[in-house]
Amino acid sequence: MQTGLPDNELIPLVLKGDQQAYKVLVDRYQSYIFTLAFRLMQSREDAEEVAQDVFVKAYRSLADFKGGSKFSTWLYTIAHNTGITYLRKKKQKMVAIDDESTFTQLENQESDFKANQVEDKSRKDMVNRAIEMLSPDDAQIITLFYRGDQSLDEIAAIMGLETNTVKVRLFRARQKLKEKMEKFFSEEVSNLQTV
Amino acid sequence: MENQKNMEESLWDFIDGSSSPAEKARITHLLETNPAWQKAYAAMMDMNALFRETNLEEPSMRFSKNVMEEIAKHTIAPSTKSYVNNKIIYSIGGFFLILIGGILAYLFTQIDYSQQGSITIPSSLPKMNTDWSFLGNSTTLNIFLIIDTVLGLFLVDKFLQNKKDKLKAKSA
Structure with missing residues (x-):
């Protein structure tokens, strides 16, 4: 019944105590939040824990959402901050944008994949696997821009960066993604026109 | 190489809709007249479409149930x-x-x-x-x-x- 309602109509219902309305929001955004968390954590277990934490935090502070931004932008901001905090707590090092050693490590992991599975993979899977080979920051920007439907300004707000920085990072992330695809999925990419 | 990078940067801005009006007009003109720009644009549009097609990761089947069970223990904090x-x-x-x-x-x-x-x-x-x-x-x-x-x-x-x-x- 409520599944068709837009976010801004569901939120007042949740604030009035309708938890089923919140379930609609959870169902609507769980894949996005989980994907963002997974890009950052690179572990399904951690990503699930973070994603659950994000929805609980969002529920508890829902009264503070005043509609100044899209609900998704607000939720992704909580997801980004929760993920970063979780990583810090686990004392995992965030992979820097130009951390080539990590890329090499990831690329080595990918070589097995390339040898065994690439033939069975669709174009979509190819891009997904290539995104997993990016640094968490780059993967998050690509995901927010292309799947999260967030503008450069909104991504800047989510990640606490300047819009121009996001623009530059998005450009570099696309370049890297293209390089990965050309390197590991050359057959599929050859079907596309090369730049 | 630098020219190629500048071309790609300009084209991505154009595709994203973040070019200035003057830049937009310049690129539109180049796309009408320059085969190299036309080829690059077509390839980047393909890439763009491909990036949009990516699959989202799915959490476990019990995920939303777990969330709802968890939030049942909490109340919405006052603004x-x-x-x-x-x-x-x-x-x-x-x-x-x-x-x-x-x-x-x-x-x-x-x-x-x-x-x-x-x-x-x-x-x-x-x-x-x-x-x-x-x-x-x-x-x-x-x-x-x-x-x-x-x-x-x-x-x-x-x-x-x-x-x-x-x-x-x-x-x-």
Whole structure:
């Protein structure tokens, strides 16, 4: 019944105590939040824990959402901050944008994949696997821009960066993604026109 | 190489819709006339479509059930605005502004403008001859301390009252 309602109509219902309305929001955004968390954590277990934490935090502070931004932008901001905090707590090092050693490590992991599975993979899977080979920051920007439907300004707000920085990072992330695809999925990419 | 990078950068801006109107017109013209730009644009549009097609990762089947079970243990916290009373914030802000203003006004009245400092550069600066003793003795400091204490007690009372209300609401 409520599944068709837009976010801004569901939120007042949740604030009035309708938890089923919140379930609609959870169902609507769980894949996005989980994907963002997974890009950052690179572990399904951690990503699930973070994603659950994000929805609980969002529920508890829902009264503070005043509609100044899209609900998704607000939720992704909580997801980004929760993920970063979780990583810090686990004392995992965030992979820097130009951390080539990590890329090499990831690329080595990918070589097995390339040898065994690439033939069975669709174009979509190819891009997904290539995104997993990016640094968490780059993967998050690509995901927010292309799947999260967030503008450069909104991504800047989510990640606490300047819009121009996001623009530059998005450009570099696309370049890297293209390089990965050309390197590991050359057959599929050859079907596309090369730049 | 640099030209290629600039072309790609310009084309991505164009595709994302973040080019300036002048740049947009320039690129539109190039796309109508230049085969290299046309080829690059077509390839980037393909890439763009491909990036949009990516699959989202799916959490476990029980995910939303787990979330709903978890939030059943929680209540929505009241909006920050509802428990941060603006009047209290303004009162505290006002108090400190008055305090700073008072001290500054006092200091200015204590400056002896007739004396010149022993340092020659800048020679025209007045030498400050301030009596700080008012901070150590007297009623002025005591009054400030009393006001601070009253405000502190007021905030503690407000905090405890909120907590009491929450407990009442929960038990009801």
